[in-house]
Amino acid sequence: MxxxxxxxxxxxxxxxxxxxxxxxxxxxxxxxxxxxxxxxxxxxxxxxxxxxxxxxxxxxxxxxxxxxxxxxxxxxxxxxxLSGMRKVTVNEEQLVAVVEGGATLGDIDEETQKFGLATPTGTVSKTGVAGLALSGGLGYLRGKYGLTCDNLVGANLVTADGQLLYVNEEQHPDLYWAIRGGGGNFGIVTNFEFKLYPIGPEVLAVDVMYDYQDAKQIILKAQEYVNQAPDEVSFNVTVTALPPAPFLPEFLHNRKVVMVGGMYAGDPQMGVNVVKPLQELATPIVDKTGVLPYVALQKNLDAMVPDHVAVHGTSLYFTEVTEEAVDVLLAKLDNAPMPTYLAQLWALSGQMNRISPEATAFSNRDSSFVLLLDFMYMGAGPEVCQQWVDSVYDGLLPLSNKGTSYLNGIGANEVAAMNTLGKNYGKLAKIKAKYDPENMFRHNHNVRPQD
Ligand SMILES: Cc1cc2nc3c(=O)[nH]c(=O)nc-3n(C[C@H](O)[C@H](O)[C@H](O)COP(=O)(O)OP(=O)(O)OC[C@H]3O[C@@H](n4cnc5c(N)ncnc54)[C@H](O)[C@@H]3O)c2cc1C
CATH class of the missing domain: 3.30.43.10 (Uridine Diphospho-n-acetylenolpyruvylglucosamine Reductase, domain 2)
Incomplete structure (x- = not known):
């Protein structure tokens, strides 16, 4: 060594x-x-x-x-x-954050909010920004400002032959294009440069809990809402059974619920009426919608996610979540081996869908929802859990947007990765052949080098 x-x-x-x-x-x-x-x-x-x-x-x-x-x-x-490389530096004049490759989302929010600024990231603070940004990056600013990868303006990257390159629109534009959606295939990013926007310090957060019996109506109404949602609103619909955890009141323990969480990215007062329909998808059992610090919202879900947990996960995009798709999903959830699933439907709209599919390697720009299904297992055998996750995927596949998946939410699945990268796959394979012909970086949604 x-x-x-x-x-x-x-x-x-x-x-x-x-x-x-x-x-x-x-x-x-x-x-x-x-x-x-x-x-x-x-x-x-x-x-x-x-x-x-x-x-x-x-x-x-x-x-x-x-x-x-x-x-x-x-x-x-x-x-x-890269866990020893988590520094975040804000350039207030240029409205850019320079973020080391091992930083977490929490590291970014903590530093950028000192300046009243933020960049679009995700929703759980311990998640690493590197993997998230390189394959997309879905958070509460996606409608207003796009994905994390859409806000990458430059990066330092170590290629497979050990060269340190700076990539942006002018320098190595092929690599700059590829790392905005093509994952960790092209080198190791040591520094990301992300665009910043004025956000907060306080924002309007949507936080409504409904009973599971209304799930179908809620999801279908959420689909209607997203079809005309203003860019400022980004939200997720999560179907789950709550754990008997001390941070939850007893009447919610083990209860199957539908949670609608999101944010209005603008003046909180202006958002109050705009988000109201999300509070009226059915009769809420709890509604904590209100103004809170952006950094608090960005940590709101942390308590729901253990640090180290056995999970099978999968994902599918939908141009539209139809009644048939909802029926299939809910029937599958009703037959889960244990109620330890998080079935999240993320609404997709606004700026993230306005970018051309060829402008960056991230090509899925015409979906209105993406399903992220995580099954956490504690008792039942892993095979049973994997089979159930596979059966949900198989059941919904024919109703999905051309068999595409959010690559940050699905394990190795070559067909799904090729479907998802779509027309961009061939160009990515050529860039891979130029910078990593031996496929050194291959433990990922692998793009095979091809001249
Ligand atoms: C609890 C939880 C919450 C999540 N919330 C969200 C969310 O709100 N929004 C969202 O979009 N996604 C979310 N995700 C999914 C998340 O985007 C992916 O898990 C992502 O891969 C995390 O990045 P990481 O750096 O932690 O991953 P890692 O497992 O470290 O890496 C994932 C991939 O990225 C590559 N990679 C990592 N670092 C680098 C680097 N520096 N340079 C080049 N390649 C690199 C790796 O090779 C690998 O292929 C969540 C995941 C979890 C588990």
Whole structure:
């Protein structure tokens, strides 16, 4: 190993930290990398990649380790762990945040909100920005300002031959295009530059809970709402059974509910009437819609998500969630082996769908909802859970938007990845052949190099 890398940053099997460091968010993933290198600087990343190249190792970059498919780890190859690189620097004049590759969403919000600014990210603060941004990035600002990848204006990236490149509209524009939706296929991003906008400090958050018996009506009305939603409103409809957790009142324990959560990205007072229909999709059992700090909203769901949990997850996009699709989904949920699922339907509208499918590698710009289904299992066997998740996917596939999935919400599935990258796949494969012909970065939704 490169002698100039600190010894404590190189973690080999047998090292006391090895078992802790090889873990990712999804506890079903049990992989054993040949070596884990915890980097603290761009130079560390360059040295680690050069070493891997010399030894012919595959390389898995890890940001926050949250990918449901366990793409932040691998068997045998090298994991380059960026958790030592989480700095966020705000350039107030240029309205740009420079974000290191291991930062979490919480790191970004905390720093940018000091200036009353924000960039579109996601909704759970411990999620890594790297994986999220490289394959999209869905959060409460998607309607107003687009996806996280739509707001990437430049990046530092270490390619498979160990070169550090700056990429943007002018410099290496092919790579700049590819990393906005093409995932971790093209190199390791050490620094992202994201556009910033004035947001908050207080925002209007939608937070309504309905009874499960009204689920069908709620989802169909949500579809009507999204068809005419103003850009300022982004929201999600989540069907779940609440845990018997101490942070919830007892009457909600183990209750099946439909939660509608979202945000109005504008003057909170102006939003009050605009979001009202989302509070009237049925008779609410709890309605906490109101004004709160943006940073608090961005952490609102954290308590619902364990740090390390066994999950099977899948995803499908829909141009429209029809009555038939709702019936299929709810029938499947009624037959789940355990009620430990989170079935989230994210409404998609506004700026994120106004961008041309060819403008960036992220090509899905004509859906009105995406389903993100996570099944957390504690008791029932993993096979039963996987079979059930697969059966939901298979049941809804014919009703989906051309078999496309949110690549940040689905494990390895080559057909889904090819469908999703669609017409952009061929161009991505050529860029891959130019910058990573040996497919060093392959533990992901892999784009195979093709000249
Ligand atoms: C609890 C939870 C909440 C979530 N909430 C949202 C949400 O609100 N919105 C949303 O859009 N998604 C959300 N997601 C999905 C999320 O976008 C993906 O899990 C994403 O992959 C997380 O990025 P990461 O850096 O943590 O992942 P990792 O597992 O570390 O990496 C995922 C992929 O990115 C690549 N990668 C990681 N770092 C780099 C890098 N620096 N350079 C190049 N490639 C890299 C890896 O090789 C891998 O292919 C959520 C996931 C979880 C588990």
């Amino acid at each position: 490169d002698q100039s890398l600190k010894m404590e940053s190189i973690i080999l099997p047998g090292n006391e930290l090895y078992d802790k460091k090889r873990k990712v968010w999804n506890a079903t993933i049990d992989k054993h990398p040949g070596v884990i290198v915890v980097c603290e600087s761009e130079e560390d990343v360059v040295k680690a990649v050069r070493y891997a190249k010399e030894k012919g190792l595959s390389v898995t970059p890890r940001g926050g380790g949250h990918h449901v498919g366990g793409f932040g780890t691998c068997d045998e190859g090298m994991v380059i762990d």
